[in-house]
Amino acid sequence: MSRRVTPESNRLTVTGSGRSLEWFGLVALVALIAAQVLAVLTSPPERDMGHLQKILYVHVPAAWNAFMAFFVVAIASLMYLWKGRERHDLLAASAAEVGTVFTGLTLALGSIWGRPTWGIWWTWDPRLTSTAVLFLVFVGYLSLRSFVEDADQRAQWSAAVGLLGALNVPIVYMSVRWWRTLHQMQSNPSTVDPEYVIGLRSNGIALLLVLIYFILKRYRAARMERLVEHMAERAALEGRDRA
Amino acid sequence: MAFGQDLRRARAIMWKDLTTERRSKAGFNAVAFLGVLILLLFGFALGPDTEALREAAAGALWLAILFSGVLAFNRSYQLELDGGALEPLLLYPAPRWTIFAGKFGANLLFVLLVEAIVVPVAIILFQVKSTTGWGSAAGVMVLGSIGFVTLGTFYASMASRSRAREVLLPLLLFPMLIPVLLASVESSNALLAGNPMRDAGAWVQLLVAFDVIFVVASFLAFDHVIEV
Numbered sequence: 001m002s003r004r005v006t007p008e009s010n011r012l013t014v015t016g017s018g019r020s021l022e023w024f025g026l027v028a029l030v031a032l033i034a035a036q037v038l039a040v041l042t043s044p045p046e047r048d049m050g051h052l053q054k055i056l057y058v059h060v061p062a063a064w065n066a067f068m069a070f071f072v073v074a075i076a077s078l079m080y081l082w083k084g085r086e087r088h089d090l091l092a093a094s095a096a097e098v099g100t101v102f103t104g105l106t107l108a109l110g111s112i113w114g115r116p117t118w119g120i121w122w123t124w125d126p127r128l129t130s131t132a133v134l135f136l137v138f139v140g141y142l143s144l145r146s147f148v149e150d151a152d153q154r155a156q157w158s159a160a161v162g163l164l165g166a167l168n169v170p171i172v173y174m175s176v177r178w179w180r181t182l183h184q185m186q187s188n189p190s191t192v193d194p195e196y197v198i199g200l201r202s203n204g205i206a207l208l209l210v211l212i213y214f215i216l217k218r219y220r221a222a223r224m225e226r227l228v229e230h231m232a233e234r235a236a237l238e239g240r241d242r243a
Numbered sequence: 244m245a246f247g248q249d250l251r252r253a254r255a256i257m258w259k260d261l262t263t264e265r266r267s268k269a270g271f272n273a274v275a276f277l278g279v280l281i282l283l284l285f286g287f288a289l290g291p292d293t294e295a296l297r298e299a300a301a302g303a304l305w306l307a308i309l310f311s312g313v314l315a316f317n318r319s320y321q322l323e324l325d326g327g328a329l330e331p332l333l334l335y336p337a338p339r340w341t342i343f344a345g346k347f348g349a350n351l352l353f354v355l356l357v358e359a360i361v362v363p364v365a366i367i368l369f370q371v372k373s374t375t376g377w378g379s380a381a382g383v384m385v386l387g388s389i390g391f392v393t394l395g396t397f398y399a400s401m402a403s404r405s406r407a408r409e410v411l412l413p414l415l416l417f418p419m420l421i422p423v424l425l426a427s428v429e430s431s432n433a434l435l436a437g438n439p440m441r442d443a444g445a446w447v448q449l450l451v452a453f454d455v456i457f458v459v460a461s462f463l464a465f466d467h468v469i470e471v
Contacts, residue, residue: 081467136418143414147405157401160464161415164394167460168419175422175449179429 010085012230014223021216028209035206039199052116057199059109061207062102063131069099069211070134073141074166077159089155090226092162093145094218096138098211103135126177133172137165151229252337256345260319261352270318271353278311278361286368293370300369301431305387305424307361312354312391313413316399319346324403333469343396343465351392358384376434379443383434386450387427390457394419397461401468426450 039057076092079085110128111121122128141161148154264270285303289295323329332342362384365371395416402412430446 081464133418133421140411140415140418144401144405144411147407147411148401149406153404156467156470160468161398161401164397164419164457164460164464167456168422171422171449171453171456175425178445178449179425 012087012223012227014220014227018220021220025213025217028213031206031209035202038202043196043199052113055109055113057203059106059113060200061204062109063106064204065207065211066099066102066106068208069095069102069215070166072215073099073162077162080155080159086155086226087223089159090222091219092159094215094222096141096162097218098214100135100138100142102211103131107131107135124180126173126180129176130173134169137168141165249338249341252341253344253348256342257348260346260349263322264353270315271356274311274315275357275360277314278307278357279364281307281310282361282365282368296369297371300365300371301428303369304362304365305428308358309391309417309420312357313395313416315353316350316395317403317408317412319350320399320403339466339469340462342469343462347392347396350396351388354388354392358388371435373435380431380434383427383430383447383450386447386454387423389454390423390450391420393454393457393461397465400465422449422453
């Protein structure tokens with residue numbers, strides 16, 4: 001199955017020792033700590049929620065960045081179907097894994113916040129429900145990947161599933177919103193008090209750095225895994241045991 | 244007349260699948276009875292209160308259709324995989340979408356026939372009383388089934404060739420079908436409550452949009468998933 005794919009353009013490479021990536025990870029970690037400290041220090045206790053409001057500094061940026069990750073999945077899947085290059089498939093897979101973790105984090109933190117604020121762990125609110133559906137769509141995507149052994153099949157199929165899943169996000173959101181219209185606005189810099197904006201923004205950026213670090217780290221590992229598989233394949237074809 | 248020929252090919256594949264099914268009827272009987280069984284289980288789970296049953300009728304019916312119908316999709320590829328017939332089918336000099344169209348047509352007819360058994364049983368078991376809206380409710384059934392069968396046929400083309408196909412298909416399919424489930428249940432409820440103006444219109448539009456988007460997307464993507 002090689003449409004417009006030359007071995008040259010499809011070659012996977014892993015260069016360098018990855019030390020610069022580790023430095024980037026350290027920067028992301030420091031940025032995250034600094035943003036958290038800044039947010040906690042600058043924001044006064046909220047009138048109704050008190051210090052409970054601090055959880056939003058992880059919850060809301062995690063939600064933003066989860067959507068960012070799924071955007072990467074959609075683009076990389078489209079690129080794979082278009083160009084057929086293995087690296088796009090591996091990038092989509094890496095972003096999907098990290099996005100699923102961030103979505104899970106968003107849901108868990110939302111629940112922890114909801115219990116004291118609304119008195120319930122879960123409510124069938126559109127944003128909550130469609131985030132849960134998104135989470136499940138990508139859990140399906142990841143289990144498809146783990147249930148298919150052939151690398152070409154896995155790449156083609158998960159690109160199609162990733163694209164259809166992304167296509168469904170606005171439809172799911174709309175349908176759940178019509179189903180339940182009793183909900184509150186999401187938090188973003190225009191709906192929260194200026195005192196909280198700086199904390200949200202800085203945490204959004206810090207968590208974006210963490211997201212990029214996670215995806216790149218996972219992407220590097222995925223390329224290494226595939227390179228090893230390619231080597232094993234070549235060795236087997238040449239009748240030598242290079243392992 | 245290339246398009247006419249393609250349609251003939253799709254019809255031939257559809258006819259082949261339906262004939263295989265008609266000769267044994269094993270799949271149809273099992274799926275239809277499973278649907279009825281799920282309805283009975285919902286009846287037990289929800290209790291004997293007539294009013295509660297009536298309100299839950301549309302939801303229970305749709306879940307029964309989804310849970311039983313999902314078993315049909317893998318089967319439609321499984322017969323070919325077992326007989327080693329999928330590769331020869333792919334070798335025919337015809338566009339790949341004709342295979343999808345044929346399987347889609349056969350599965351749609353299959354699911355509609357299952358519904359022809361399950362729906363009357365649901366009406367009896369859940370004591371649905373309505374004097375209005377039957378025609379429109381039937382239209383909603385067809386629209387919902389198109390969305391269900393499109394994605395079911397599409398995902399089964401992958402799931403049936405993977406390990407753990409029994410669990411993978413529902414895992415992939417059901418989260419995608421939440422808009423179909425919501426729209427079908429809500430609009431059936433609105434129509435059967437004798438108040439068609441309530442909000443059935445918006446839901447029917449959503450169903451139509453879902454069907455159009457995913458029929459097009461599945462037809463386009465099928466080329467990519469079947470070739471490997």
